[in-house]
Amino acid sequence: MPELPEVEVLVRYLQPLVQDKTIRRTEVRRARVIAPTTEADFEKELTGAKIIGLIRRGKYLVFALKPARGRQTKLLVGHLGMTGRMFVAWKKTALPKHVAVLFDFGKDRFVYEDFRYFGRLTLDHSALDKLGPEPLGKEFKAADFGRALKRFNQAIKVKLLDQSLVAGVGNIYASEALFRAGISPKLPARRLTDQQVRDLWKAIRAVLNDAVRRGSTIPLSFSEGTDGLFYFGSPEGSANFYEERLKVYDRYHQPCLRCGTPIERIVQAARSTFFCPHCQNVKGAAAKPRRNKKA
DNA sequence: CACCATGTTCCTTG
């Protein structure tokens, strides 16, 4: 679940459930996810600590903690990697297979589960310093974004994944934003015109905002029976929310929703990119003619 | 067996 919108929805769900909870005990089942914090430090710092806040920064979750003894607030930084999940459940509820970390709250507990263990839940907050502006915040300015892009020859799609330029865009929403802006993913970053920079700036915000809005309308409940923890790829089907909200990502060979041209897939920096070769022509500008086709 | 997967970091190479 890992791009900005998913993390945002998760934080909104999680925040009231962890706010003011005291961690009675920690259990680290996979030490790699707390690195570089050691298990001894993790336990020492967190046991007895109270969670006094939870916010999102880029794709990170930032927990503010009031330590058992100390006065100084500590930060606990979470990241879901590709497959991480976090939730709060009754202790009688069975745990999933790949639990990485548990916090005992008394009646219930916080669970961080991640079957690929690419994520993190650590006291090391240095990753936050490398993040660029929040795309949905007012500190994200088209002019700054454009200036930053001027430094790179690399394809714009690849630079959208650079968290130091703008924080929170991942592989899915990078394709989505470029489609929305009508810009080729292959266009070298420094070649974007000022107009394209503005279009892309706007498209990033629109695509992320839409996803947060839609994600917020989906029940996040850990309904009994299913292992379903998230709105993401609904466990029981329900016409698959995931498919219908995305306009280009994972739609290889399917007709472009705007012009009917088959969507193409290419690989950039070892990641898949999906785009419409007509609506997102490198030469830009010209692409307008549309023969709308029923999908 | 082959290839693919929402992410980040480390290691080369130029």
Next chain:
DNA sequence: CCAAGGAACATGGT
């Protein structure tokens, strides 16, 4: 120091 490309991480699904 910087840009860029690729492998690695770990566990699946198809």
